[in-house]
Structures are given as C-alpha cells and as structure tokens.
C-alpha cells in the first residue's frame with residue numbers, strides 16, 4: 138500500500154509542474170465517493186443487466202467526453218441531466234390525462250455535491266480518464282452549420298428530439314438534455330456518439346441511425362452551439 142502510494146507520488150512528481158496538483162487525491166475521492174454509482178474503469182462485461190442496474194452513467198471515458206470547466210461547476214451545483222432516464226424510472230409518475238409522464242422530483246435523490254477543492258480534484262481525476270480508441274481527435278470537422286437546417290434535422294427529420302431536449306422544457310427526457318451540450322461535451326465525443334452509440338455501450342438504447350457523415354457533422358455542429366438555455 139505504502140509502496141503504491143510512493144510510486145503514485147513519484148509518478149505525479151515526474152509529471153512536473155504542469156500536472157494537476159490534486160490528481161492523487163482526486164483519484165482517491167472517486168474511489169471512496171463515486172464508484173458505488175459510476176464505473177471509472179471499463180466494465181469487464183457490458184450486459185443489459187448491468188446497464189439497467191447501474192446507478193449512474195459510466196465515467197470511464199470522462200476525459201474524452203466532458204469539458205473540465207463544466208465538470209468543476211456541475212460537481213458543486215449538479216442539475217438534472219436525464220429527467221426521464223432509466224436511472225429515475227421509479228420516480229416517474231403518470232402525467233395529466235393525455236400528456237406525457239412526469240418525474241416526481243420528490244423521489245429523485247439529489248446528486249452528491251462537492252466543495253470547490255474536491256470538485257477541482259475530482260474533475261482532474263476524471264479528465265485523466267481518456268479513451269482515444271472511443272473518441273478520435275479531429276472527429277468533429279468544425280464546418281460552419283446552417284442552424285435552421287440542422288435544427289430541422291434534429292427536431293423533425295431525424296427524431297432526435299423525441300429523446301433529447303435542445304431547449305429546457307421541449308423535447309424528450311429519456312436521453313441526456315442537450316441544451317447545455319456545448320458547455321458540457323467535447324465536440325469530438327458528440328460526433329463519435331451520434332455515429333455509433335453502441336461503441337460506448339453495446340446495449341445502450343439510443344438507436345444507431347443511418348446518417349451520412351455530413352449529417353452527423355451538421356447535427357454535431359448544431360449540438361455544440363447549444364449552451365446554457367439551448368436553442369433559440
């Protein structure tokens with residue numbers, strides 16, 4: 138144990154001044170406060186049962202997925218990302234006659250909150266969990282997007298809005314909200330996820346849509362522009 142600690146410290150020291158100062162304690166924090174609900178290493182067996190029983194989304198590719206600033210802020214002030222996600226099924230109750238089911242906020246356990254120092258340490262440890270095999274650098278080409286065309290694709294032609302919300306209060310809630318996606322997610326991750334959701338989990342219930350690469354780029358460009366408050 139002590140040997141392990143010393144080698145971790147030596148490794149951190151070897152990284153020099155540029156290394157995040159909290160990396161070691163951040164990893165400890167993940168281990169003691171987060172792994173009960175989140176996978177921080179790739180699960181050995183990706184079964185449907187695991188997907189249904191997991192208590193929180195997988196974080197083993199967090200460093201290839203999130204923007205660090207968003208993580209640091211969210212861990213101190215968590216918001217609901219998947220209002221109708223499978224993790225909250227026991228909190229869903231029927232809506233008024235003729236309208237969609239709603240989530241009973243009283244039954245949703247709020248996400249643990251971290252103080253600023255712990256949030257920074259956890260964010261550093263999460264950003265170290267990169268998976269270049271899942272998310273290739275440069276996947277997002279950054280071509281200019283025609284916002285109204287892309288919004289039409291998202292909302293009407295491709296049905297993304299049946300599971301995702303591009304604007305608070307609009308769209309579906311079974312997938313993560315995307316109205317803060319531009320703050321939250323790395324553009325390359327957005328491309329790779331839309332292209333092949335099952336690469337991230339073979340059983341995840343977002344369908345692999347038959348999209349051209351041009352449409353994937355357009356949709357990603359649109360999603361990347363959605364910041365706090367979403368589509369106009």
Ligand code: HEC
Nearest residue numbers: 170171173174192193194216217218219222224248249259
């Ligand atoms: C009791 C279970 C639980 C614990 C403990 C927990 N989380 Fe979570 N976490 C969740 C759930 C559930 C969500 C999904 C929230 C949502 O979609 O609204 C989540 C979401 C997240 C997200 C966003 C992930 C995504 O893909 O959208 C991050 C980042 C995160 N948690 C980090 C942490 C860290 C760091 C810790 C430890 C300090 C932690 N969590 C502890 C249950 C937990």
Ligand code: HEC
Nearest residue numbers: 194295296297300311312313327330331342343344346356
């Ligand atoms: C049947 C519902 C469904 C449809 C339709 C759907 N998605 Fe998803 N999507 C999901 C689910 C479920 C997840 C992720 C599960 C999780 O991590 O909790 C997801 C994840 C994503 C993510 C990653 C977000 C994150 O926070 O990790 C992006 C980006 C995304 N979808 C974009 C799209 C786009 C663009 C379309 C239309 C072309 C689309 N989705 C259609 C259900 C759907």
